[in-house]
Amino acid sequence: MAQTKPIQKKPKKSRIRKISDWLHLWLGIASGLVVFHLGITGCIFAFQKEITEFIHKKEIFVDVPAKTQTKPLSVLKATAEKALGGNKKISFITTYKQPNKAWEFGAFKAGDPKAFWYFDSIDYYDLVLINPYNGKVTLVADHKYEFFAIIKMLHWSFLINHPIGQQIIGWATLIFVFLLISGIVMWWPKNLKKSNFDKSFKVKWSAKFKRINYDLHNVLGFYVMIICLMLALTGMVWAFKWFQTTIYVVASRSITPPARVNVESDSTKSISAIPFDIAFETAKEQFKEFDRIGMSPAGPGKATIYATGYHGNETYWNFDVIQFDQYCGKLLHRKTQTDKNAGEALIGMNYDIHVGAILGLPGKILAFFASFIAASLPITGFIIWWGKKKKKKNHAAVEHNMKS
Numbered sequence: 001m002a003q004t005k006p007i008q009k010k011p012k013k014s015r016i017r018k019i020s021d022w023l024h025l026w027l028g029i030a031s032g033l034v035v036f037h038l039g040i041t042g043c044i045f046a047f048q049k050e051i052t053e054f055i056h057k058k059e060i061f062v063d064v065p066a067k068t069q070t071k072p073l074s075v076l077k078a079t080a081e082k083a084l085g086g087n088k089k090i091s092f093i094t095t096y097k098q099p100n101k102a103w104e105f106g107a108f109k110a111g112d113p114k115a116f117w118y119f120d121s122i123d124y125y126d127l128v129l130i131n132p133y134n135g136k137v138t139l140v141a142d143h144k145y146e147f148f149a150i151i152k153m154l155h156w157s158f159l160i161n162h163p164i165g166q167q168i169i170g171w172a173t174l175i176f177v178f179l180l181i182s183g184i185v186m187w188w189p190k191n192l193k194k195s196n197f198d199k200s201f202k203v204k205w206s207a208k209f210k211r212i213n214y215d216l217h218n219v220l221g222f223y224v225m226i227i228c229l230m231l232a233l234t235g236m237v238w239a240f241k242w243f244q245t246t247i248y249v250v251a252s253r254s255i256t257p258p259a260r261v262n263v264e265s266d267s268t269k270s271i272s273a274i275p276f277d278i279a280f281e282t283a284k285e286q287f288k289e290f291d292r293i294g295m296s297p298a299g300p301g302k303a304t305i306y307a308t309g310y311h312g313n314e315t316y317w318n319f320d321v322i323q324f325d326q327y328c329g330k331l332l333h334r335k336t337q338t339d340k341n342a343g344e345a346l347i348g349m350n351y352d353i354h355v356g357a358i359l360g361l362p363g364k365i366l367a368f369f370a371s372f373i374a375a376s377l378p379i380t381g382f383i384i385w386w387g388k389k390k391k392k393k394n395h396a397a398v399e400h401n402m403k404s
Contacts, residue, residue, distance in 0.1 A: 032378030034172035039375025041155035059139035080105035170239025217380035252343030264302035278329030283307035298326035
């Protein structure tokens with residue numbers, strides 16, 4: 001008589017593991033639609049700069065003349081305001097060290113602060129591109145309805161201006177962090193035998209759909225876990241004030257907020273030249289090693305002109321800020337990147353980390369694929385759950401038929 005092979009029982013899971021698995025399932029189902037939304041909008045936004053420059057190549061890139069003398073910034077600002085009809089004031093300007101790029105002039109005015117929807121919370125948000133050498137307008141755009149601006153606000157808060165929009169996004173993101181951690185616990189191979197290794201690290205493309213779907217959820221989820229965790233945590237910095245404060249306190253090792261220097265313009269001082277142009281020329285001298293300069297005209301009263309120098313053509317984390325007297329163009333104060341404490345520096349990096357730009361194009365490629373896979377996880381996870389549910393129903397029906 002042949003010996004029968006003893007049936008190996010699956011090892012029982014601990015109570016903590018059972019609770020973790022149960023939470024992974026139901027929290028995943030509860031947050032799935034929001035995670036899918038965040039992943040898809042994140043994918044679309046990843047290459048917004050490259051796509052925009054491709055579509056508007058003729059408007060963004062200009063011919064560089066032999067004499068690379070740009071027109072005064074005040075003249076270009078007036079040209080931009082005229083292009084917008086003369087009743088909108090330019091509130092921010094971006095100039096580039098890269099000689100063949102048009103300069104950007106933006107006009108923004110907030111709408112109803114209590115409005116529920118994004119579109120009602122903005123009165124206008126327009127962008128004008130100007131050739132800095134000849135002063136010709138190359139593009140006038142309504143940025144309020146620009147495609148990527150809408151995608152960004154969908155990603156940010158479902159286009160909802162009310163705090164509830166970001167709260168939904170924030171709590172779904174927090175749940176996603178738990179799902180990533182609990183998913184790794186569920187994925188972790190019990191030993192590194194070849195069968196377990198292949199199951200954990202490879203997608204078996206030759207298998208049936210059910211197995212391929214299972215591998216897509218587990219294997220791809222493992223490969224993007226760290227990147228998705230970074231995307232989720234940086235997203236939570238915006239969603240929750242308490243989380244941002246925690247990051248700041250841990251990084252700076254201090255509960256004291258960053259010191260603010262009170263700088264004011266002196267209205268008793270005036271000059272015949274245009275102070276805004278003087279401030280810009282001084283900023284260019286101060287920011288010789290920087291790749292772009294952002295200029296913000298001063299408001300009324302004692303407000304100052306702001307000039308921000310950025311390293312890099314796209315990133316925002318590494319910057320210095322200079323304030324100028326709006327009445328005489330005098331340099332009043334400068335805060336450099338090295339003046340910031342570790343908490344300020346880390347919070348300043350948050351956007352560039354979130355979109356992957358801090359690592360350049362490779363970082364954005366990683367962010368794109370991580371977002372795409374993150375969007376797929378609720379789908380593949382739901383299919384796994386639905387398959388198990390259907391299997392249990394079929395098994396119960398078979399047992400019922402056998403008994404009857």
